[in-house]
Amino acid sequence: MYSTEFFMPRIDRLASVYLSHPLARVMRSLSAARVPILMYHSVSDSLFGKSHPYYQINCSPPVFARQMRWLRQNGYRTMDLTQMWTAMETGQDVSKTVVITFDDGYRDFYTDAFEAMRQCGFTATIFLATDRIQNTPVRIDGVDYLTWSEVAELHKAGIQFGSHTVSHPDLRSLNPEQIEYELGRSKETIEQKLGVAVESFSYPFAFPEEDKTFTQFLVGILENLGFENGVSTIIGRAGKHDNRYYLPRLPVNSWDDAALLRAKLEGGYDWLHWPQWLYKYAHHNMSLMQRASFAGSEGWK
Numbered sequence: 001m002y003s004t005e006f007f008m009p010r011i012d013r014l015a016s017v018y019l020s021h022p023l024a025r026v027m028r029s030l031s032a033a034r035v036p037i038l039m040y041h042s043v044s045d046s047l048f049g050k051s052h053p054y055y056q057i058n059c060s061p062p063v064f065a066r067q068m069r070w071l072r073q074n075g076y077r078t079m080d081l082t083q084m085w086t087a088m089e090t091g092q093d094v095s096k097t098v099v100i101t102f103d104d105g106y107r108d109f110y111t112d113a114f115e116a117m118r119q120c121g122f123t124a125t126i127f128l129a130t131d132r133i134q135n136t137p138v139r140i141d142g143v144d145y146l147t148w149s150e151v152a153e154l155h156k157a158g159i160q161f162g163s164h165t166v167s168h169p170d171l172r173s174l175n176p177e178q179i180e181y182e183l184g185r186s187k188e189t190i191e192q193k194l195g196v197a198v199e200s201f202s203y204p205f206a207f208p209e210e211d212k213t214f215t216q217f218l219v220g221i222l223e224n225l226g227f228e229n230g231v232s233t234i235i236g237r238a239g240k241h242d243n244r245y246y247l248p249r250l251p252v253n254s255w256d257d258a259a260l261l262r263a264k265l266e267g268g269y270d271w272l273h274w275p276q277w278l279y280k281y282a283h284h285n286m287s288l289m290q291r292a293s294f295a296g297s298e299g300w301k
Contacts, residue, residue, distance in 0.1 A: 010053060010054060012269075013255075016260060016263045017259045020263070020267075020269070020270070021268025022268075024270070025266060032239055032240070033095070033239065033240075034236075034238060034267065034270075036264060036265045037084075037099040037101060037248070038098060038100050038101065038250055039231070039233070040101065040102045041057035041102065042059070042104075042106045042143065043108045043112045044061065044108040044143075045060050045061075046143060053255035056254065057251070059252060060254045061116075064112070064113055064116060065116040067252065067256065067261060068116045068119075068122060069120060070258060072121070072122070074262075075096045076096050076265075078099065078123050079097055079099055080125055081099055081160075081229045081230075081247070082199050082200070082229060084099050088240040089240055100117070100122060101124060101125050101127065102125070102127065104145070104164060104168070105127070105129060105145050106143060106144070106145060107146050107150070109124075109126060110146055114157070123159060125159070126151075126154070126159060126160070127161075127202035127231075128163065128164055128186070129165055130164075130166050130189045130190060132168070133147065133148055134148070135147060151194070152193065160200070161198065162199070162200035162230075163187045163190065163201045163202070164201075164202045166181070166182050168204045169204065171205075172214055180225070183201065183221060183227075184225050197226070198227075199226075199228040200227065202230060203231070207232035207246060209234055209280065210281045215243075215246065219245050222245050227245065229245060230246060231248075232246040232248065234246065234248040234249070235272045236273045250265075
């Protein structure tokens with residue numbers, strides 16, 4: 001399916017394909033139903049993020065098309081987040097179900113991804129940072145974003161749209177009024193442009209699951225604004241016992257060969273949530289200690 005360039009040795013791939021995936025397949029009948037939510041960003045040859053394949057957020061158009069065909073050939077169907085959540089809550093069969101999401105609203109979805117999805121009969125949800133969506137393409141850091149006319153065209157073709165804030169800020173750096181504006185204004189803008197309710201939200205940047213005070217506070221704002229569900233960068237597949245506003249996802253990029261993609265879909269990548277959480281928890285505690293130390297030193301002055 002893929003050329004040998006995609007078999008670059010990496011710990012997460014080796015552990016997922018050869019250790020975790022076989023175990024997950026054995027344990028599948030004992031575990032509750034979970035649905036893979038795929039997290040894409042850009043479908044292009046532009047290299048985003050760090051050079052290591054684990055961090056890249058781009059998927060080249062030929063590889064993306066092959067991934068979509070592989071999903072189709074292996075019997076997968078797509079749902080949006082609301083359909084998926086309802087299906088899990090009501091005990092429907094969600095095997096061979098996948099949710100496909102795209103963050104940011106890059107224009108290459110329109111030019112390089114949509115046709116491949118359409119040919120496979122798939123749909124997706126795109127999360128828009130609405131300040132970057134204008135009547136003509138906005139270019140930021142050499143990358144174009146969708147226009148409102150393209151958003152409307154995609155919506156008519158069955159693509160769903162959700163909020164990714166207004167300006168894509170680090171929400172923890174904002175005060176409560178600013179956070180409410182970023183979420184509420186982006187939701188309102190998309191609803192006005194498309195004439196439909198916006199139900200889904202995608203958290204920008206790495207999700208701070210270790211900060212319980214902040215995440216609980218954010219749930220209250222999302223509920224008050226009328227959001228029904230949301231996604232995060234927590235690694236794993238989604239289950240009905242997860243927080244419906246912070247559903248985990250599986251990052252996908254050009255390095256996902258058939259073996260790794262299958263492992264991700266079938267639970268072989270879920271183990272990475274634990275080192276991910278430990279890393280964030282350690283940094284969170286270190287940050288708290290540094291603040292306490294700074295406050296103490298200031299007190300001696």
